[in-house]
Amino acid sequence: MTSTATARSQNSWDFDFSTPYPTQDSDLLKQLSFIPGLKEILMARQVHALEHATVWVLGDMARPRGIGDRFEEQQDNETLGGLSTDRGFYLYGPVNRIHLGRAVRRALERLKSGEWDLALHPRCGTNTSVSRLLTAGFFAGISLLFPRGPLEQLFAFGIATTAAAQLSPDLGNLAQKHLTTSIPFNLEVDSISQTTDLWGRSAYFIGVRWCESSVVR
Template sequence: MTSSASSASSSSSFPFEFVADPGQDRELLDRLGFISGLKEVLTIRQVHALEHATVWVLEEMAGAENDGSRGDRLGGMSTETGFYLYGPVNSERLRRAVQIALHRLTRGEWDLAVHPRCGTNLSVGMLMAGGLAVGMSWLLPKGPVEQLLGLGMAAAVATQLSPDLGQLAQRYVTTAIPFNLRVVEVSATRDWWERPAHFVRVEWID
């Protein structure tokens, strides 16, 4: 899931090198295909990366054309059949952006798969804050002042660490380079509140 966009280069600082293997997901399916839902999970990870890359490309297009479009008005949600893109965007521009994003991802621009406003970052931050808060509650005296200080420390540490850890989670857990995806169609639709949206339908290829 994504909202907003800025610069893909901000996602490139990781503590160890990332190398994508084009045959990794295919090999997993060959060996573990008997596991129910495995293909759907692998597909969603690849769709998630394509969603992020598409938002990056749309932002780059808007900046290059200086048309005043705002990437921070876009949001996305990935499924096993494609992804929704919420917000005002021209359908033809989106079609071009998806194909460019897929091409760039599979040709080595792997940083496009990671997005700083992805919901993964928020989830990691909430888990960190909750875990640290529980830990502080156990470790510190039970007085109200000490407990409040503990909560503040937990929130501060989580705020500091969650962006980097969230990007790591995206890189290695919630996204995968879409070597096995083909874009089928891009169709205009509406969200629950009747605001403009699009659905990018994909299919798995071997």
């Protein structure tokens, strides 16, 4: 019986970015290995997804549990933040190291098992960037339709900002899904250490390593 991943790999240039599968980035890396820095880009996207999922899992862990309580919605802990690199990610905020270790591994397991929505987060910088681009684009277009007076231009800016605020959440999620994150099928957690980032801020750094063959458990 031919698996989905095997069927896709029979056509070396048939990359399906709409439905994640375990060898998607490995296949892409094999076919486009001549592109400098491609592996680092792919790793950064996978790490980005793991960062988001870890924040979600930590939020769930911090939520008080009641008898018979069911958690069908993810809980966002706004005291936590992250910064991804191609070697791992920094996690900022009050968190217990033991809980963090459990959360990272649980997040990785859930992502690989099909809970792909964990890879997206509303507080991601991608959404902020999309919002700014939309605002600038809308204002550039709308301002041409209004007189050049300051009040009229301020009104145009207000319209642009409102329109961007309405569209940016959905478009930001699309940008995260297809551009800035990828399901971390190739990642394994390597280390968790307390450190400081480039700006001297205290954080935990979750180091990861690339694995060519990743089995979904």
